[in-house]
Each structure stands twice: as C-alpha cells, then as structure tokens.
Amino acid sequence: MQLAEILASLFPDGHDITVDSGLLYGSGPLADGHQALVVGVSNRTAVGINEAASLSRHILDDHLGAGPILVIVDSDSQKMSKRDELLGLNEFLAHLAKTLIFADLHGRPTIGILYGHTAAGAFLATALATRVLVALPGAEPAVMDLASMSKVTKLPIEVLQEKAKTTAIFAPGLDNLAKTGAVHLIWDEAESLAAQLKALLRDLPGPNDKRDLLGVERHGRTKAAEIAERVYAIARES
Numbered sequence: 399m400q401l402a403e404i405l406a407s408l409f410p411d412g413h414d415i416t417v418d419s420g421l422l423y424g425s426g427p428l429a430d431g432h433q434a435l436v437v438g439v440s441n442r443t444a445v446g447i448n449e450a451a452s453l454s455r456h457i458l459d460d461h462l463g464a465g466p467i468l469v470i471v472d473s474d475s476q477k478m479s480k481r482d483e484l485l486g487l488n489e490f491l492a493h494l495a496k497t498l499i500f501a502d503l504h505g506r507p508t509i510g511i512l513y514g515h516t517a518a519g520a521f522l523a524t525a526l527a528t529r530v531l532v533a534l535p536g537a538e539p540a541v542m543d544l545a546s547m548s549k550v551t552k553l554p555i556e557v558l559q560e561k562a563k564t565t566a567i568f569a570p571g572l573d574n575l576a577k578t579g580a581v582h583l584i585w586d587e588a589e590s591l592a593a594q595l596k597a598l599l600r601d602l603p604g605p606n607d608k609r610d611l612l613g614v615e616r617h618g619r620t621k622a623a624e625i626a627e628r629v630y631a632i633a634r635e636s
Contacts, residue, residue, distance in 0.1 A: 404534070413427070422438035422440055434468050435460050435466075435468070437453050437456055440470070440473075442515055447477075461501040466507045467502075471511065475518035476520050498528055499527060502529050508527070509532065510530070514536075516537075516539050517542075522541070529607075530583075532582055533585070540570030543570055567619055576618075579608075579616060
C-alpha cells in the first residue's frame, strides 16, 4: 500500500497529516472520538539528528493528549554522515526512542505501523520504540543485514546464511521479525485499517514489554524471556 492509501484507510473521515522533508506530522480522528497523533518517516528517508530532533519535539509538544500515537514508517537506516555522527546521532536517536516511551508511560499508547523499509538505528528509534509494532504485507524490516552482522560477529556470511534458514534472530525480513515477537501483528491490507486499529486498541497489551514472550510462543526467540526473568530474579534477591 502507498502512504496515501494507508492514511485514507486509517482515517476514513479525513485527517490533517502532512509530509515535510520525508517526515510525517499531524492527527486523525478515531471511532471513539479521540484524536490519534501521527508522526513518522516516509519515502525511505534516512533519520539523522535533524529528523530525530524534529520528531522528538513534535511528540513532546503533544504527549498529554488522550488518543494513541501512531508512528508510521518507511525509512532508510540512520543517516550515514560524518556530521551527524560527530554531533551525537546515537544520543539523538536514543532521545527519540525515549520520547515515545515517555509518552506511552504517560497515557498515550504508542503503535508503530511499518509499511515500507526500515533498518538499523532508524528502526530502533521509531517503530521498535513503540509499545507494539504492526506491519503491512511487503514491509522490509532489518535490524542488521547479514553482511553487517558478519563484520560484527566475525563469522563468515555463509555461516550466517545457513543459520538464518532455521533461526529467526539471524535473518532480516518481516516473517522473521514476526517470529521473534518484534512485529505484533501483520495487518490485512484488503481490510479496513481503521477497523484493525480499533481492534488492536481494544486488545492492546499493557506497557510492560512482552515481545520476548511472543518470541517464545512463535518459536523465533526461545531464550530471551527465560534469561530476562532470571536476571530480574537475581536483581530482586540482591
């Protein structure tokens, strides 16, 4: 689906969402009478310090509203520029993620909607920083591609390609991210997105992150929940 089609399906009664230099800003009415705040990245825009700061400011300026915050994403990775790196891109991306978490903990549930590509730091600071992430068929998420993973782990790419066939955490792509629990739902683009959003809001998980448990249920990330629980228990004992 194209962005215009997605917005029309999410907000059949209209909306005031605009695209400015690849960034989404605006709001749209929901069936319950609340307004959803909408931010996001479109047209496969890379997220640098300017983009992260602008999105963060928009979220903080309107974090006390009653409706959810929708983070609609079709991005590149973080901006690969010396300027952005020297000015602290990692801190800007972390700040953006924290504004979403802050809003979510203060009454504005955050929902990521992935409809295109996203990768690396831009993915972590936007769609993955929301309470739940849904995706549309054809979305292309990748926390790290196998070539980059090979450089970091020092494992030959052939080894990683073999592991990716059976282990979702080694493989990019929508189906694999769903198996790990990172993607909560894959929506049906042939059905009303407004109706699917309404159903999601009705059954929305609490703010405590349960993606590790989804990973166990879907057999894509089998150890994270157990290890997290053990670490939590040790911390409480000490």
